[in-house]
Amino acid sequence: MADIAIAPARRTAPLPGAVDRRIEKSAPLTRFVLRLPEESITAAGAALGLDFTAPINRAVTAGYRMALRLGPDEWLVLAPAADAAIPGALGAGLADRLFSLVDVSHRQTGIRLAGPHAGAMINALCPLDLGSAAFPVGMATRTIFAKADIVLWRTGIAEFHLEIWRSFAPYVVSLLHEIGREYPD
Amino acid sequence: MLVISCPYCGDRPEIEFSYGGEAHVVRAPASVTDEEWTAFLYQRSNARGSYAERWRHAHGCGRFFNARRNTVTDFFEQTYKIGEAPA
Numbered sequence: 543m544a545d546i547a548i549a550p551a552r553r554t555a556p557l558p559g560a561v562d563r564r565i566e567k568s569a570p571l572t573r574f575v576l577r578l579p580e581e582s583i584t585a586a587g588a589a590l591g592l593d594f595t596a597p598i599n600r601a602v603t604a605g606y607r608m609a610l611r612l613g614p615d616e617w618l619v620l621a622p623a624a625d626a627a628i629p630g631a632l633g634a635g636l637a638d639r640l641f642s643l644v645d646v647s648h649r650q651t652g653i654r655l656a657g658p659h660a661g662a663m664i665n666a667l668c669p670l671d672l673g674s675a676a677f678p679v680g681m682a683t684r685t686i687f688a689k690a691d692i693v694l695w696r697t698g699i700a701e702f703h704l705e706i707w708r709s710f711a712p713y714v715v716s717l718l719h720e721i722g723r724e725y726p727d
Numbered sequence: 728m729l730v731i732s733c734p735y736c737g738d739r740p741e742i743e744f745s746y747g748g749e750a751h752v753v754r755a756p757a758s759v760t761d762e763e764w765t766a767f768l769y770q771r772s773n774a775r776g777s778y779a780e781r782w783r784h785a786h787g788c789g790r791f792f793n794a795r796r797n798t799v800t801d802f803f804e805q806t807y808k809i810g811e812a813p814a
């Protein structure tokens with residue numbers, strides 16, 4: 543009977559090497575899913591100071607605000623948690639135009655993964671081509687990591703930002719720790 | 728892994744996509760008989776060979792699109808946006 547009692551506890555124990563300085567939580571962010579029809583793109587860009595005409599699967603930044611174009615008419619807008627001006631600015635700038643803005647700040651959590659093996663660590667469980675030609679700095683897309691849907695953004699040649707739905711974050715982070723054991727930094 | 732070309736995102740791995748059944752199935756009007764309605768709901772051509780299908784880039788841009796795939800070889804002959812005519 544002792545074995546039965548121990549087995550579940552073993553599955554939830556911290557992984558060896560669970561302190562990995564290449565994997566860290568991002569600073570608190572405010573997050574919005576913004577949907578824009580073609581004719582609202584310019585006005586939305588002027589309202590937030592972001593270039594929404596950038597191609598799909600690209601990230602643009604302006605000051606401390608960031609917009610990741612995840613679909614032809616869909617953006618993930620990120621900003622520091624203290625930035626409370628986005629809904630008001632869009633509402634004023636797009637008063638007579640269509641748009642949809644959903645606050646998803648607490649749906650997701652941000653992870654920063656850095657180091658010379660960062661791409662290889664993601665590729666352990668994500669089949670995207672992360673070579674710098676196919677996935678250059680500034681590229682951002684929804685994709686799949688193991689069984690979790692993530693947003694992957696290349697913020698530097700050896701640095702990625704991951705947006706993960708909160709309930710999937712322990713799953714993704716513990717897998718990254720496990721993979722990290724194969725890649726000493 | 729099979730690579731599928733999303734009309735919006737380009738070549739992406741198969742596991743990012745989900746299947747959406749036969750494409751270009753025209754909705755039957757409300758005036759049809761029960762038999763015709765059943766056929767619209769459930770009967771598909773299920774072609775052996777070139778087959779028009781809907782796919783969704785579920786773990787990507789999230790968009791539905793159409794594809795023509797050979798059901799014998801699994802080769803994707805083309806993909807095109809909803810509303811566009813196949814080449």
Ligand SMILES: [Zn+2]
Nearest residue numbers: 733736784788
């Ligand atoms: Zn796509």
